[in-house]
Amino acid sequence: MDKAKFNAKGLLRNQQVILLVVLFAMAAFFTSQNSIFLTNAVFGNIISDWVPLVLIAIGETFVIISGGIDLSVGSAVGLSGIIAAFSMRYFTAHNMTDNLSLTLGLLISIGIGAVVGLVNGFLITKANMVPFVSTLVTLGAARGLCIVLTAGGPIADGPSNAIDLSVPKVGPFSYPGVAVLGLVIILGLFMHKARFGRYTFAIGSNAFAARSAGINVNRHLVKIYALSGALAGIAGMYFYLRLGVGSPTSGQSGELNAIAAVVIGGASLSGGVGKLLGTALGSLILVTVTSGLIIIGVAANWNQVVVAILIAAAVFSQGIRTLGKKNK
């Protein structure tokens, strides 16, 4: 289609436009039901929920575009958060300044997440396990470790200013939220404008072609899973800031929300197709639904039903759009 013929039909084929329309429609609906929805406090909450979700959903997007799946991101959030919490408790007990201890906590959290991702990568490329199974293994192992290490309770006594950092400062964004927003943009450029993303798409589109074009497919896959884990690590630290403690249940079922966000965002589970902007909007839709339903007083369990409908609608509309392409 050339630019002169840019029309409404073309617009509707664009997943991002559809997502924006859905998002505004939802916001309008929730506001009409309860005008509280349109306040900074609610937006602040929505963004605070969005930040950790978009982090793991972006990792999941790279993984899914490469033709894989990462079921371990939720557990990686939990494990990295509590290891960071243990470390920061130790640092604080040894009179380290809050800021230094938070910085180290962040690095440790990223490191633990990356280790989970590296384990996934090695199980997939060296042990030849399919991604579904290898990340199922690390899902169980990491969540199990969370419970064992913490005996199920929160890990407190870290830096006392941690929770201040999760307060909205820039519109609905906290300072860490702004940093994550910046990171989202950078990762979007890496996905769509840089070689890292190009190889990811190529592998998911046709791994044989990627390999025979000289791409080191296994090494790239390890990098992708490590990135996914590292982003889960940042999300783990973010939950720590929000709660002020490390919780062994942080990120629980995060993998399902992440996959939902990716699918709603328009990526194909068979690989090779996806957009980071789609995932960012998909995540935003998910957290908006959750907050909105609570605010208009719908029982919390309906949330899952609505999310299920959104996923079905997204996949359905994807089918329609591909049909449209093929008929051209």
Add this chain to the structure above:
Amino acid sequence: MTSQTPIYEARNISKSYGSVDALVGVNLKIHAGEVVGLVGDNGAGKSTLVKCLSGAHQPTSGQMLLDGKEVEWKTPHEAIEAGIETLYQESGLAPDLSVSSNVFLGREELVKGPLGRLGFLAQKSMDKKAHEDLERVGIAVPASNRAVSQLSGGQRQAVAIGRAVSWASKIIILDEPTNHLGARQAGEVLNIIERVKSEGFGVIFISHTLPHVLQVTDRVAVLRLGRLVADKPTSEFNSETLLGTITGLIGE
């Protein structure tokens, strides 16, 4: 036939997939400026030999020599770096990527400066060059930023051939390049083969269309059940004797 050292040579190559012996002690030589036809029935081992020569598979035993020096490919990347380009029988293109992204796959151009060091792509320049490369090869393709999945089977094949021809520096291996092509496009592919031959490349041409093989090759190697059963100048074959050799009606 020339007596100089072949640019590429396979000596006594065997390859087994589990209990299947796909190749047994196969020898093959390719000289510069020579087109070697590789023929045989379905399952004879042609693609397997191609994959050994291109580094996609490792032979179970045997040697390969490039310019007379022994080489061993652990990955396709190493063979590509050495100047060997391959068009595989199964699609070697990533359908979700654009034409130019496919042409440049694995050797992307980066923007200059620090962003380039971070891996940022010079997409405009690649779009332009891919278009020029394909045109130079004599292949008309639609806009190079179109996704390959939106091309016809023949156009895809053209992109894959263009990719191989524009990057090769020594050897071009074409595994059934005229598949999916109409008569006119198949004719274009044969022209391309003749041109790269005249530019001094060594070409391995695999096809089940024997008239094409007889038309464009200098020498024909025949595989049957994984064994080389004939390797002679094309002039010593006609379509009947070639078919007979392939099917085994004519013994060696």
